[in-house]
Amino acid sequence: MKNKSRLKITDLGEFGFIARFSPSFLKKLPSGLVGIGDDCAVIPWKGRKKLLVTTDLLIDGVHFLKDRVSPFDLGHKSLAVNLSDIAAMGGTPLWAFLSLAIPPETEIAWLDEFFRGWRKLESRTGVHLLGGDTTGSRNSLAITVVALGLADSRHIRYRSSARPGDIVAVTGNLGDSEGGLRLILGNRPGKKFSAAEKYLVQRHYRPRPHLEEGRFLASRPEVRAMMDVSDGIDSDLRRIMESSGCGVKIYLEQLPVSAALQKCCRQHGWNLEAVAAAGGEDYCLLLTVAPEKFTVLAEKFFRRFRRPLPAIGQVTPDRGKLVYLRAGRPVVLGNIGFNHFRRD
């Protein structure tokens, strides 16, 4: 057992960090406010409307590699990951704030491209940048975004509403972004990507926040808990389990994966199940649905979006237990999942 005073942030991990520091802030909250612990904070607005607020910090060398990612993609992605949190609550994003810590060698042309990528997603989603802050940075580029949106209070979906028996579903393919990241990190100079590889890299760099899907699903009473897939379903499901006090079983053969990911897993010897379950940054939505209503909901989803709403598992009463099943048998996927404070 480590001496408590010597504990480092790497020992705590992100879950431990939040568990240690959030309770004192949550205790003092006036009623009607939802604070730390979900995709967005929820603040009373006008009438039934609530204001949703989320923020994300992206650092060169941790969340992206400035010398690999195009500034256009980085501008797009910085906004996209925040809008995804608003999608996760069923809201409509409206406003954003952007703060940048910029190393001195940064070229203006780089920043022009960054903002071109940002604006492209802004105009597609109707979001307006209202302000922020800029400062010089002696080391890495750091990007902080705050996004705000509105939602009808009846339609906001939280992580805490999953119930045993609910069907667990996702709104998109899993693992593509992780596959793209592996290719980016492993790529040798001069080596050209195949079409399948390019697809995965694109999925990593240009995530699409599932805003319409989020609003559609949040307006259905049978949808109970919802969040976005940012750290990978293995991590993200544990957040739903923790908030809702339940467990989850996942049917590995039902995880939706793209043909491109299957192909690249075969070629590169990656474990397809582990990439799909533990790979982060897909930014689709993860939800739980009242079981008797799931089939009809999936049909409606298909009619609206022309793609399926894959069921990947079920909520169980076994508090804190995440079980993976392959052909009905429990299997161990190994030490997977993303820890923000891991040193490697």
Ligand SMILES: [Mg+2]
């Ligand atoms: Mg989120």
